[in-house]
Amino acid sequence: xxxxxxxxxxxxxxxxxxxxxxxxxxxxxxxxxxxxxxxxxxxxxxxxxxxxxxxxxxxxxxxxxxxxxxxxxxxxxxxxxxxxxxxxxxxxxxxxxxxxxxxxxxxxxxxxxxxxxxxxxxxxxxxxxxxxxxxxxxxxxxxxxxxxxxxxxxxxxxxxxxxxxxxxxxxxxxxxxxxxxxxxxxxxxxxxxxxxxxxxxxxxxxxxxxxxxxxxxxxxxxxxxxxxxx
Ligand code: SF4
Numbered sequence: 001x002x003x004x005x006x007x008x009x010x011x012x013x014x015x016x017x018x019x020x021x022x023x024x025x026x027x028x029x030x031x032x033x034x035x036x037x038x039x040x041x042x043x044x045x046x047x048x049x050x051x052x053x054x055x056x057x058x059x060x061x062x063x064x065x066x067x068x069x070x071x072x073x074x075x076x077x078x079x080x081x082x083x084x085x086x087x088x089x090x091x092x093x094x095x096x097x098x099x100x101x102x103x104x105x106x107x108x109x110x111x112x113x114x115x116x117x118x119x120x121x122x123x124x125x126x127x128x129x130x131x132x133x134x135x136x137x138x139x140x141x142x143x144x145x146x147x148x149x150x151x152x153x154x155x156x157x158x159x160x161x162x163x164x165x166x167x168x169x170x171x172x173x174x175x176x177x178x179x180x181x182x183x184x185x186x187x188x189x190x191x192x193x194x195x196x197x198x199x200x201x202x203x204x205x206x207x208x209x210x211x212x213x214x215x216x217x218x219x220x221x222x223x224x225x226x227x228x229x230x
Contacts (some may be wrong), residue, residue: 001166003097005039008158011144012044013034014047015128019217024048026117027076028187029064031178032130032159038176041072047128050077050120054112055086056191060180067177069212079116098194102212105194112191118151126154132167133160135188135204164204 015023024041025047027033040047051065069076073139089097089111102115121127122172127148133139139160148155159167164187171178181189185205 001169004162004166005170008036008162009039009043011156011158012039012047012128015126016044016047019124019126019154020046021048022123023127024050024120024124025128026120027051027130028190029061029068029179030130031164031171032132032162033180034068034176034178035080035167035170036128036130036158037068037072037074038170038174041074045074048077049074050079052113052115052116052120053078053080054191055081056112056193058181058189058192058195061189064177064179071177077119077120080110081116085115096193098209099211105209105212121151121153122155126156127151128156128158130159131157132162132164134163 005023021104025036027037027049039047040049040108065076065078068074089107093100093107093131098108124198131139131142133142142157142160144157146155146157170176179186179189181195181197186207187194187198188207189195190208194209196210198204
């Protein structure tokens, strides 16, 4: 466990040294992300932390954002969707459009997440994420450092080899603030309307966009098809 922590710290420091102000950590304040915030605040403090407020987040996510801000004394840049884009989408398709078709759901994720993330990453050369390999089949081929062809950046995934148990051991051992929804059986937390609790034995990703059956476990497009570098 300590060797994994040391390896993660070393990668964060390497990313910080290599990319400086051209590097951001995009956090959604899930369990993995608060772990990384704890490590960044202690070992690589100049790394900028950004997050997306889609406008549909649960209160518990705002609570953990402020808890981290207060505990670690860090700055968190919050990016919001473009007002005109959201207004046009809602005018055309309603507030709950994502339940009506996959196309609508992708459009909503595009406007509320992808476009703000593109603004957050604009002019940057590298970004850090909290993805882990065991979270989804689509993450099996991801590696610790890769070329993200979608965003045109180097992507660091320092927790790619961490297990869920290791993440929670770290959080408990280090008294890291975490989203209270995790204690109510929410393994993966996104927008309130698109996230639910799961039962024992269910795939953790089935807590997101559960009404979409045809493509198996759904992804929002934030971590699409990167190319392995090492
Ligand atoms: S998770 Fe749901 S509400 Fe959030 S951006 Fe995607 S479709 Fe829209």
